[in-house]
Amino acid sequence: MSNQPGLRDRKKAATRQTISDVATRLFVERGFENVSIDEIARVAAVARKTVFNYFPRKEDLLFDREEEGRELVRQALVARGRQSPIHAFQALMRTLLETRHPLFRITQRPIQFWRTVAESPALTTHARALQTTFAEDLAVMLCDAVGRPHADPEARLAAAMLMDTLVIAYSEALRSFREKRKGKPAAAFASVMERGFIGVNAALAGTPYV
Amino acid sequence: MSNQPGLRDRKKAATRQTISDVATRLFVERGFENVSIDEIARVAAVARKTVFNYFPRKEDLLFDREEEGRELVRQALVARGRQSPIHAFQALMRTLLETRHPLFRITQRPIQFWRTVAESPALTTHARALQTTFAEDLAVMLCDAVGRPHADPEARLAAAMLMDTLVIAYSEALRSFREKRKGKPAAAFASVMERGFIGVNAALAGTPYV
């Protein structure tokens, strides 16, 4: 089963990457609404339809790395041993922050990225939708971890609160980075995160999730 | 200053209502994506552009009563006396539930409404965006109540968690209504709500909000 990528797959990956790179650059430079798919296709030297082949919606051109975080959490939940799922999740987040994982690292790139998002209503809406989708997926993972049906409201509550916590903590880290003075971004992140975790643990007390 | 509505305003209100009614009926009957603005304009006997005059986006044709809840919360927060803002908010929600306020009442109409939303990706996304917007507005109100700057992460955390709680509680009430057997919807609502409130109060302990 030594399945090397093959020429076709390599070309596809290259095309996809080219389109994504061109689009991201143009969006950051000139704003999401001021760049048309036609222009992206032209600059990437590809047909308009090809852009839609890889990215069904215009917003997908920018948000292209969602699966990473999901997979990280999934792994941590299956390998959690005797820990409760929520504690495993919280431990993972603390580890990612302390080890300066790329997803949590604050540099100029994410600053630019999120400024571009904030300046576009469509992108802001899409980011919110992604957050909710992620929370729903997390809820399903939590249900699976304790063997409850997928619609369990306790899991949904936990997942939603955890995502809120992380999103707000991250946005505080970004702000702390922009306003140089007040301490390190990681400290701002941890401060909000620990407060949120306290809330989640209290809300879920007495359930198998915590 | 006895400013009665006047003919023009009455006509405007009537036109707006007609368009909204026609649109809602068609969406519920045939699905959001299967009804075009052209058709709504035709059935409502109005120009296409007039539809956009009243409802800038297609989604706005369905979500037309957002301001009510906001105003309810605003009132409760200014008239809260010596209560903390979060307790005032929670007390308001309990009252609305116990007094069977229209916004919380579960009948066939909201069931249909939310089924229509659930069947359309665009509407689902829009509903999520509205939830987040509401949470942000609530955060600002909380900040104002205790005299802190608007971006305070503690207020944002509290507001986001409160909104999650209410949305999930409401969706459980809807479900309890659909699956007749298990108890009254209000009980399902209260159960999730009280759990969420415990979490929020724990997360915000030690702050002026609680």
Next chain:
DNA sequence: CTAAATCTTACACTTAGTGTAAGATTTTCC
């Protein structure tokens, strides 16, 4: 090397949403 599978492309089409200016109606003010 040929045939099947797959990717890219060109073309045509639907629909959301915007801009503009002209026509119709309401309000205001003399």
Next chain:
DNA sequence: GGAAAATCTTACACTAAGTGTAAGATTTAG
């Protein structure tokens, strides 16, 4: 009561996102 100002509706033209289809090009399999 009537003319002018303000406002609403409408027609028209336009941009851009997103979809469907079928033909051409390229890679893969046998």
